[in-house]
Amino acid sequence: MNTLEALEWSNWKNYSSKTKRDLFSQVLLYFVSPLRRVSNITLSQFELAGVKCETFEVNLDDEPFVFLPGKKGAILGWDSGTQPLPAFYWDKKNLLMNQRVEDYIKNYGLETTEEWDTFVNESTSSLRQVDIPPMLVQKYPIPTGCKYIGRLHAVTGEFVGSVEAYAIIEKDILSYLQAPQTFEASLNFEFPGEIFQENQFYAVLNPEEETYTVYTHQVCTQEELKKELQSQVYELLDEDQWEYAVGATTRRLFRWGNELVEDHSFWQNQTHRLVSKPNMFGLSFAGNNLRYEITSGNQLKQDKWTNCHVPLLDYLPLSSYYRARKILAKQEVLSPKDYLYRKAIIIDQLT
Template sequence: MNELYREIYTKLPERERQALLASLAERHPGLELKAFARFERFDRGTDTAIYSLDGSEFVFVPGDTVTLGWNSFADGFDEATQQDIDETLGEFDIEDGEAWIGSLMSPVRTVTVPPMLAERKLREIGWTKASPGDSAVVERWKAAIDNFESTSTNRLTIDKRLRLERSAEGVTVLSTYAPVSYEELLQSLQSQGFSLPTEDEWEYLCGGGSRTLWRFGDSFDYDMHLKHFQAPERKGAPHDLELPNEFGIHIAYDPYKYEVVDDACFLKGGDGGSMICGGTGMAIGYLPTATYYRPSYMGESAETDYKADIGGDYTFYRRIVRL
């Protein structure tokens, strides 16, 4: 239906648009309309609907023909970002910062992205919460649990096999890990009627076709970042990047978190914290959250190993349903 593409969809009267959104629930088994909603972020917005499907929230994302990828600035760095970038790249003897950044981005191309239902939040891979009544699991990890509970640590992962977390009530929550390969993840989702987004779809979900480096602009927003960590009134509040984007999706908000996609690059949205932990400064440290960033430093052997066990503490996924 052409009405599901943004050019026509955004021009529909509110009553027609809501009728169209309601009809999606009638056509897809298990899909339940929860609420109509409008999301706005970084001067872009979308009228959409929130649905419940398989125990999770999804939003409708209209299709569109957009330009994706990055090879030059729309506006350029402001003075603070330029200084930050120059200082960092100077330590590595990189003279042409724009060319270096471009080498880390996906190529510029024009694509048509289909309309879809997209899961709002990320899902973990390979982790399963243990039941408090599972005495065998509790007994097996008793020493680790006792040690964890004697500390003030809120979260601990042991050899990618066990994760211990302290709940808001102070109760220790156990999660155990079982390896999942990239192919197993794809096949499992397909059998359930879901897909992972392709790189094109992911970049559209992230930036909506915006042409700036980050979806909030070409310059890093230091005020946005610092107010989160330094303002007392922000304690416990989400970072601005963690808030829903223009489609109502939580995406590319944490440089530590990879998101798995169904494409040759297979990872988007983060770098496992490699840059930010390497003392690269804020702008470069958050470069992996740029809309078109494409991790490219893995060798063939490392990529094979990663795909053999795609889960862990830094790798997540979201499900989509193409319409």
Template sequence: MPVVPDGFAFSHVESCGEPHGVGSNEVGVYLHDGVEFVLVPGKVGVTLGWEGGLSGFDPGAVAEFEGDLLAVVEEVPDLSEEDRAYFTLAGYSAHIDEATSPVRVVSVPDMLVERSPREAGVRYVGTYDADTGEHELVDGDDLLERIGEAFRSDDKRWATLRLVGSAALTRIGDSARYEVWREVPTTHARLRDAVTAAGYSLLTEAEWEYLCGAGSRTLFRWGDFFHRNTDYGYGGAPNVLEAPNQHGLRIAFDQFKREVLDTDELAKGGDGGLTLHDGIGRFDMLFPLATYFRQEHDPDYRGRNLVGGYDFYRRVVRLDGA
């Protein structure tokens, strides 16, 4: 049995699963400094990664996507032969294999995993009341004018509000109060060092894939199909993927949110919203949410500051047995 470290208090057992009743599970939830962590049992010899492109995916969804690809070719008649080849099922299948991790067999340890990802490059500085203007800010007085202006110009109570280059605000429940998070330039190396110094680790790619898909041999964590009456990912009303997965984690639910790993060479769970603007169809828009999708960073990207609102991370504690 895994040994839970001091400071993690058992909270409750919760039933979690994927949309449409896939992969239901009972998970143990713990609290540490008011933050929820989930106890995830490890596994020896689990197969991760992907190959085979669209093979095994729902035939109806594949036929619909083939129509989306053909529509692109018809709309852009001067495409090169290389681009025309890309916009075929065979060409896009090759793209899937190139943009996913290789198939391999790994062992994953028992872990306590932060339930929800947290935004990188921000620091909590207090609260602000959008109705009264009252605030409790530490190191945030210089933000007051811009925050007040934002709420005066738009009286809608957004769940989140971003002041680019300054701060991010998150609404507290249904109240008019917001948490205020100041943007702080943070590189991957500084983030990793801070997480390690606090007694945690960042996830490896293999750990993230196991936490997302639980070792399932399907491209997406909910299966190899799209339910016609279900909204997946960013903009869904509701987005069914925001509910905890079968490991009890909020993971791979928003294409804009990419999760930082222990390496700065790639990210998981999203692509910063790139495919949402490609106009190639539903499958392409959702592909960054696939368990084995990886957004690789070129050398010029590495070492730069992480981007608030796009780069997220979750803390993990790897456990020893009794």
């Protein structure tokens, strides 16, 4: 058995920890640029929806990546409509109408199970069987055109990260965070959810911690992003690789199972935590519909969607196989407020 075959999931899962470490050391030796700083190599166990995978986490230049074993003959895409979801997930009794919902109803009806089946099948990629190579995939997606430099505490102003890069943009960022001078105005003050100055910086608030994740920003198109990644020996995932990375071919419409959040009861809050949990490879994907995630082609995954209180409509963009109706234009400038991407190293041959 050659090394690539050993990195297939069906073989990988049966190896001892020592054998996995030996194989992963070859991956790092032959596929990671010697210019990357490799650290925090950890063998971790991940599980979601009953699927378990023991694999490696590693930091490349302080950015976390996860190793995904490959899979030959992976079944991707969806043609099973609403199965096996219960019908009340597409009940429209609490519907908040918006233009996109109005268009969907006009085009599909969305009254009968058959009409919903057609809508779901046409909102997901076609059923297919493909070979997926082993991959190193970035654990968290990054806003397009952005480079992570650190974290800023919104209240104290303390910054942890690349101090030199932050010093250039510090004054402008802090200008957005100044509380009102009057007592009355300060009662209603809230930190902005995001701060953006094109070609300078982009910062996103983590409300629970009152911290901002801070990036420098440079305008780019998809082609420019690809060239930049190639110069760093990285790639974008193609649609097949992305779907595999999300759902691991579990043949479920959603990576976490069939539960959708409907209310704020204890059990539904449990479901919400499940939706936001890292998947069976330890990768994190959005649990909301705030941005698209781009692939190497023109197909966009996930979506920008305003919740309409029909669970299936609100959660379908989080499906492992969802295809956004929007097609990415070749020369479109990728705003970090609209698009995410993640770096990958594709292991397609070993010397």
